Amino acid sequence: MAIQTMNPATNEVVKTFEPHTSKEVEQKIESADKAFRNWRKTTFAERAKLMQKCAGILDNDAEKYGRIITLEMGKPLKDGIAEVKKCALACRYYAENAEDFLKDETIETKAEKSLIAYEPLGVILAVMPWNFPFWQVFRFLAPALMAGNTGLLKHASNVPQCALAIEEIIRKAGFPEDVFYTLLIGSKEVDAVIGHPAVKAVTLTGSEAAGAHVAATAGKEIKKTVLELGGSDPFIVLADADLELAAQNAMKSRMVNTGQSCIAAKRFIVVETIANTFLDKIKAKMAALKTGDPLKDDCDYGPMARPDLAEELQEQVEQSIKKGAKVVLKGGREGKDSAYFKPMILSNVKPGMPAYDEEMFGPVAAFIVAKDEDDAIRIANDSRFGLAGSVWTKDHERGLKVARQVESGAMFVNAMVASSPEMPFGGIKKSGYGRELSYVGIREFVNQKSIWVG
Ligand code: NDP
Numbered sequence: 001m002a003i004q005t006m007n008p009a010t011n012e013v014v015k016t017f018e019p020h021t022s023k024e025v026e027q028k029i030e031s032a033d034k035a036f037r038n039w040r041k042t043t044f045a046e047r048a049k050l051m052q053k054c055a056g057i058l059d060n061d062a063e064k065y066g067r068i069i070t071l072e073m074g075k076p077l078k079d080g081i082a083e084v085k086k087c088a089l090a091c092r093y094y095a096e097n098a099e100d101f102l103k104d105e106t107i108e109t110k111a112e113k114s115l116i117a118y119e120p121l122g123v124i125l126a127v128m129p130w131n132f133p134f135w136q137v138f139r140f141l142a143p144a145l146m147a148g149n150t151g152l153l154k155h156a157s158n159v160p161q162c163a164l165a166i167e168e169i170i171r172k173a174g175f176p177e178d179v180f181y182t183l184l185i186g187s188k189e190v191d192a193v194i195g196h197p198a199v200k201a202v203t204l205t206g207s208e209a210a211g212a213h214v215a216a217t218a219g220k221e222i223k224k225t226v227l228e229l230g231g232s233d234p235f236i237v238l239a240d241a242d243l244e245l246a247a248q249n250a251m252k253s254r255m256v257n258t259g260q261s262c263i264a265a266k267r268f269i270v271v272e273t274i275a276n277t278f279l280d281k282i283k284a285k286m287a288a289l290k291t292g293d294p295l296k297d298d299c300d301y302g303p304m305a306r307p308d309l310a311e312e313l314q315e316q317v318e319q320s321i322k323k324g325a326k327v328v329l330k331g332g333r334e335g336k337d338s339a340y341f342k343p344m345i346l347s348n349v350k351p352g353m354p355a356y357d358e359e360m361f362g363p364v365a366a367f368i369v370a371k372d373e374d375d376a377i378r379i380a381n382d383s384r385f386g387l388a389g390s391v392w393t394k395d396h397e398r399g400l401k402v403a404r405q406v407e408s409g410a411m412f413v414n415a416m417v418a419s420s421p422e423m424p425f426g427g428i429k430k431s432g433y434g435r436e437l438s439y440v441g442i443r444e445f446v447n448q449k450s451i452w453v454g
Helices: 022-039 044-060 062-073 077-101 135-147 160-172 187-195 208-220 243-259 272-287 307-322 373-381 396-405 438-442
Strands: 004-007 012-016 113-120 123-127 150-154 180-182 199-205 224-228 233-237 265-271 326-329 344-347 364-370 390-392 446-453
Touching: 004 062, 004 160, 022 123, 022 150, 022 180, 022 187, 044 062, 044 077, 044 135, 044 160, 062 077, 062 160, 077 135, 077 438, 123 135, 123 187, 135 150, 135 160, 135 438, 150 160, 150 187, 160 180, 187 199, 187 208, 199 208, 208 224, 233 243, 233 373, 243 265, 243 272, 243 364, 243 390, 265 272, 265 373, 272 326, 272 344, 272 364, 307 344, 307 364, 364 373, 373 396, 390 396
Parallel strands: 123 150, 123 199, 150 180, 199 224, 233 265, 233 390, 265 364, 344 364
Antiparallel strands: 004 012, 113 446, 326 344
């Protein structure tokens, strides 16, 4: 795919970018490696000062950067602005806490003194997706820089202006020029970057296929990876749930980012006694949403990020219908070549259908009826994914019990799944491994060194 900004609301190619040559890429890797030797010696206070400046820029210029996001991948402007502001939160969180998270940890042993020291590794490569083109990058970059690492970004080919804007923000904040570079390269060039001896580890957020490929290459090089891949999060509604609250959150969780979120609720698993009531409620809420120009205030959801993604989703829907799924809310792709996709609900969703087995990365809700609580847990776990999920019940203890039985990296009781800087984020099964955010995330790309004295 060419590196270009194509506005998905209009299909207009706004700007095309010349990819960096392999020589340019090598120079940037080497500069980032050289910069690491000085950067690792800076104090946490020095790094925090720059990271706080970065947060200030993100807050002050949220509208400017939000517009770039909207133009490149189609989310409503208000959501783009909120995303940029969330990045400021992550920068502040790590500016304030990194020193504490990485301070020496004394361990009692028979030695006179023994401790774990957390030391930076060097140049870390981030391969990132288009769905949250700022947030996905900052949640890697803020902890990486605060830990004393330097970073390289290979962003998705459809969001080059976001990638360059992030480089600009880091420079404006006053970070040394070489501690972070955007590489304008295609995915085929990634293996060579991973193979460069200066690159010490890789983090990837994206599809299973991209994750498996990058992890295999890094594995051959004995380099650590963190993978944040897809999900098919269950949204479990029990008989005693507040159905209005659950339906409101179900709609929001399915429609976030026009359904293009790894932690969007995708499978709605509802016990049979309340199934029809809940279905009517969520149908009414999804049907009431408005689309249009994502730059305008009255747009609830924008186009999908690229026409080919809408086409792929339509194909998953059609395959599911062929295998017996029923259309409860009519919708789908708005026309050939369009990236707009109207929300849909499919019921009678069964194993063997894409809506049950695969990730549906767009505004299509799969509705599944469970006999009871145990059956709902069984269905929730009947998935190759294990990213997150939620359970809805008025009984918090019961919710907690269910949450512990679902195979996933996170569970929310009576709340929509969302990431926040304080809590670890990541999955199990085919959703990946490793964690981002919290103190856990900043320790992924450090050498956890044991030191033993006498
Ligand atoms: P990809 O996984 O293909 O893209 C994500 C990133 O990985 C991009 O930077 C991409 O670069 C890069 N990449 C892709 N293949 C390779 C490779 N073989 N080696 C190195 N880097 C690679 O996502 P798509 O845009 O194709 O979306 C397809 C599906 O992926 C979605 O429908 C969804 O299911 C899932 N997805 C999940 C996301 C999540 O948040 N977990 C985010 C985005 C997608 P380039 O753009 O140049 O190809």
